[in-house]
Amino acid sequence: MLGIWAALRPQRSTRESCTPIDLQSLAIWALQYSPRVAVLEEAVLIEVGASARLFGGLAQLRLRIEAEGTALGVEAVAWAPSATAALALMRAGLSDGFAGPLPSLLDKLPLETITAVASHQGTLQRLGCRTLGDVRKLPRGGLSRRFDKELLARLDQAYGLRPEVYEWVQLPETFSARLEFQYRVEHAPALMYGARRLLMQMSSWLAARHMGVTAFTLRWAHDAMRGKTAGTGGELTVGTAEPTQSVEHLSRLLNEHLAKVELLAPAGDIELLACQTIPIQQESKSLLPETIRQGEATWLVLERVQARIGKDDVVRPLLWADHRPEWMQRWPGAQEPLPRATPGVYELPLPDWVLDEPLRLAERGNRPIYQGPLVLLLGPDRVEGGWWHRVGDGAEEDQCNVQRDYWIAQSEHAGRLWIFQRRLANDETGWFLHGRYT
Incomplete structure (x- = not known):
């Protein structure tokens, strides 16, 4: 793929x-x-x-x-x-x-x-x-x-002719990473060269888990040629006031602490561990105010949005009991009362995408064509109605009344399509593309 x-x-x-x-x-x-x-x-x-x-x-x-x-x-x-x-x-x-x-x-x-x-x-x-x-x-x-x-x-x-199957890497529940130096580090601030690389790895782990760190530990191991009184190594735990993923902030904080540390012996490798983590609130990309995610009523939010951009620019989608796809949705104003209704039941599954206007299809031998001949898979599902609908002048009234046979068709290049054949005696017959399945 x-x-x-x-x-x-x-x-x-x-x-x-x-x-x-x-x-x-x-x-x-x-x-x-x-x-x-x-x-x-x-x-x-x-x-x-x-x-x-x-x-x-x-x-x-x-x-x-x-x-x-x-x-x-x-x-x-x-x-x-x-x-x-x-x-x-x-x-x-x-x-x-x-x-x-x-x-x-x-x-x-x-x-x-x-x-x-x-x-x-x-x-x-x-x-x-x-x-x-x-x-x-x-x-x-x-x-x-x-x-x-x-x-x-x-x-x-x-060449993309056959799908590839791999075993995906799973994110570990805890973070710890180790790094070995190619030389012996004698001063604690010099540990930052390798520690920054480990901080970048920890930051990516935090980002993938949507977490922020509030405490982490840097450990170092002394060289094997250390003195008897130096011990095997040391560690430094750093806490943060707020949960963070920022490598720059964590690097500055760790550097300040390392400046006060004196190594008892040269260090050969370091290890970084995330000690305390908590979920972090990510920046919202939503156009709606943050208060709606904190339990504020939707109508209160809509009132403020209307005040900002105008009453006529705020509408809401509502389902309506109508077999015709064009009239299954209504978009009233946010404050306009309109009862919610259940649309009609279809024999065929409805598509994921519906065209604003049905597209007239070419035909060959009375069979529809769209990027090649179409194979009819399921159907027909007849949709009738609209004679009671009165909108505008007489020409528009005729368009409201529909009689269609819907089919699910397969295109070699375009995939599964939702098409219909118009069957009104006083209207132009033919095949039309109305939707697409993903």
């Missing part, structure tokens, strides 16, 4: 002062952006298509993930419509799988970018294959007989 996938690979070298972040810690960090996070081979995969709008759009989310990932120790990030494609592009040193058609981008990649293909690299090279595109040109029947099923499956998944 195509989406918006990112593949992130942590640093593998040890040139920096701290050990590289491990895959599990990186995956927990990624959970703040999406629940669809998996660990595959040397990378963390994250699908953000459903959550991009929550972070200001895909462009802003990509910048944020790449910037924060770099600070955590991520050395390569690649984006693509499928997870396998993102992983392959990352291995090839490319980053944008949306720069062009996915097949044309993947066809140029070498065989080793997909593990299932790389395991047969010797045989494939003897067949003249040097790229993924060369492998795709081989007869599928021969590939399936000569190689294992994994090769074709992973190729299809990379």
